[in-house]
Amino acid sequence: MRRSHTIALLWCLALVVLHLDFWRPVRDVRYFGWLPEELAYRLVWMLLATGFMWYVCAVVWREEER
Amino acid sequence: MTGVLVVLAVYVAAVLAVGVIANRRAGGTPEDYFLAGRRLGALVLFMALFGTNATAFVLVGIPGRAYHDGIGVFSVNAPIVALFTPFTFFLIGVPARRMAARLRAVTPAELYSRRFGNAWVGALLFVFFTIYTVPYMVTAVKGASVVLADVTDGAIAPWLGGLGVVVIALVYTSLGGMRATAWTNVLQGFIFLGFLVAAFLLIAADLGGLGAATARVADHDPSLLALDRTKELYRPGGWISWGLTISLTVIAFPHMFVRLMAAGSERAMKIVCRLYPIALIALWLPPVLIGVWGATIYPGLEGKASDRIFSTMVEGHVPAALAGVGFLAVIAAVMSTLDAQLLTLSSMLVRDGLDRVRSRPADARADVRAGRLFAVAIAAAVYTLASLWGDSVFAIAKVSFSGYVTLTPVLFLGVRWRRFTAAGAIASMLVGNAVLWYLWPGPDLELAPIVWALAAAIVAGVGVSLMRPAPDATTLERAFG
Numbered sequence: 001m002r003r004s005h006t007i008a009l010l011w012c013l014a015l016v017v018l019h020l021d022f023w024r025p026v027r028d029v030r031y032f033g034w035l036p037e038e039l040a041y042r043l044v045w046m047l048l049a050t051g052f053m054w055y056v057c058a059v060v061w062r063e064e065e066r
Numbered sequence: 067m068t069g070v071l072v073v074l075a076v077y078v079a080a081v082l083a084v085g086v087i088a089n090r091r092a093g094g095t096p097e098d099y100f101l102a103g104r105r106l107g108a109l110v111l112f113m114a115l116f117g118t119n120a121t122a123f124v125l126v127g128i129p130g131r132a133y134h135d136g137i138g139v140f141s142v143n144a145p146i147v148a149l150f151t152p153f154t155f156f157l158i159g160v161p162a163r164r165m166a167a168r169l170r171a172v173t174p175a176e177l178y179s180r181r182f183g184n185a186w187v188g189a190l191l192f193v194f195f196t197i198y199t200v201p202y203m204v205t206a207v208k209g210a211s212v213v214l215a216d217v218t219d220g221a222i223a224p225w226l227g228g229l230g231v232v233v234i235a236l237v238y239t240s241l242g243g244m245r246a247t248a249w250t251n252v253l254q255g256f257i258f259l260g261f262l263v264a265a266f267l268l269i270a271a272d273l274g275g276l277g278a279a280t281a282r283v284a285d286h287d288p289s290l291l292a293l294d295r296t297k298e299l300y301r302p303g304g305w306i307s308w309g310l311t312i313s314l315t316v317i318a319f320p321h322m323f324v325r326l327m328a329a330g331s332e333r334a335m336k337i338v339c340r341l342y343p344i345a346l347i348a349l350w351l352p353p354v355l356i357g358v359w360g361a362t363i364y365p366g367l368e369g370k371a372s373d374r375i376f377s378t379m380v381e382g383h384v385p386a387a388l389a390g391v392g393f394l395a396v397i398a399a400v401m402s403t404l405d406a407q408l409l410t411l412s413s414m415l416v417r418d419g420l421d422r423v424r425s426r427p428a429d430a431r432a433d434v435r436a437g438r439l440f441a442v443a444i445a446a447a448v449y450t451l452a453s454l455w456g457d458s459v460f461a462i463a464k465v466s467f468s469g470y471v472t473l474t475p476v477l478f479l480g481v482r483w484r485r486f487t488a489a490g491a492i493a494s495m496l497v498g499n500a501v502l503w504y505l506w507p508g509p510d511l512e513l514a515p516i517v518w519a520l521a522a523a524i525v526a527g528v529g530v531s532l533m534r535p536a537p538d539a540t541t542l543e544r545a546f547g
Binding site: 012026030034035039042046049050053054056063 | 137138140141144145146148149152153156160164275276277279280281284288291292293295302305306309332333336339340342343344346347
């Protein structure tokens with residue numbers, strides 16, 4: 001398996017594990033005065049998912065046409 | 067009331083004009099009519115996929131659920147869809163598009179028939195696609211008819227509203243085929259997203275800003291700002307089951323799949339995949355927060371009253387001029403999905419049904435004519451079912467999402483695994499759906515029926531394929547290149 005594929009696979013697995021966050025305690029914390037921790041966690045996760053897709057598109061995905 | 071009718075008339079004129087322009091650009095071949103000549107550019111492709119993905123459920127079901135469950139509704143849906151929808155576009159959509167171009171396949175069912183050199187695979191796919199798509203279309207028509215009756219205080223009766231939505235979508239779809247549906251989706255997507263974001267910002271401002279709105283929720287019911295892991299959907303079994311369902315179902319919508327086949331280039335597909343996760347934040351965050359805020363301002367709502375929380379908030383906190391066109395966002399969302407479904411089902415009826423029973427080779431223009439006639443027939447059937455079917459259709463539509471997931475092993479293995487055989491594909495679809503229907507709505511299992519159905523579909527597909535001789539090398543060479 002190519003190194004880029006391994007990185008993508010590990011990145012994807014990490015995202016899935018972080019989504020299954022039954023270990024995470026529920027806390028009443030708000031960032032920037034309004035953003036609840038639960039929502040902040042998901043938004044950061046989605047930014048990591050965006051990064052993952054950019055990586056896949058840039059490195060893993062070899063176009064067959066140009 | 068007059069304002070509503072004027073806005074509606076302008077919208078209808080705009081989508082019909084798009085249909086006429088698309089008709090003038092059409093080349094008259096099935097590939098051109100059903101797949102826009104496989105030339106959808108990045109913006110149109112993105113809006114076509116996104117518009118099809120953005121249903122009226124976003125403005126009705128999600129805020130209603132967030133009203134009761136809080137921001138957990140965002141947590142359980144948005145992130146996993148944001149990751150796996152574009153990822154499955156890459157894993158399944160990209161090789162499927164390459165293969166469809168090699169095999170000159172126009173529909174998903176035709177693609178898999180030709181990939182396996184076996185008509186039964188396509189026939190079964192067509193049957194399951196139809197079973198799961200028709201109830202989905204019926205619920206959309208019912209929803210649109212209720213919204214139109216609501217905003218016009220009954221002046222547009224539900225029967226008339228439903229009929230209008232179906233006929234208008236049918237007219238522009240028949241005129242311009244895929245090109246018309248994709249272009250109208252750009253307009254519909256901008257209406258929908260524009261209204262959603264504007265409503266969100268105006269409501270937040272009217273509540274004193276994001277900080278004040280959140281503080282109000284914290285005072286009223288702080289549990290709405292956290293994830294309640296005691297509720298079934300948020301417990302591990304429910305969380306995993308639902309995550310699996312919504313992460314895999316989108317690629318198996320035939321009307322989404324066919325749009326990937328219509329992409330003009332892989333470059334356009336890459337742009338779509340990069341933007342999709344961010345776009346989903348814009349799609350999910352506003353309706354969830356509006357539903358949560360609504361729980362503090364209009365507490366104690368139940369059933370349909372809480373499902374209307376989005377429009378209640380818009381009416382109470384957005385200037386009347388903008389609130390008055392809010393219904394258009396719902397109609398645009400309904401039509402952008404309905405047109406794609408009409409086109410895809412009619413294309414499969416022509417290519418995977420009619421062309422197989424014809425005694426002589428099909429004439430290209432005859433295929434397009436037949437596609438238009440089938441679209442009329444499907445529209446009539448959907449409208450009739452929407453009039454006859456009671457609320458039970460919503461229960462059936464709930465099965466649809468799980469049903470589509472049972473098809474993903476065939477869609478994935480068919481384009482990624484050369485050793486996958488026609489017998490394996492047929493076994494996978496039959497066993498997966500048999501398990502799903504046998505378990506539905508399920509004995510009290512920790513994991514939902516779809517998890518077992520998906521596992522069964524994978525085991526049957528792989529197991530039967532390994533027990534059968536390898537596929538014919540010539541067929542494989544034609545499909546995989």
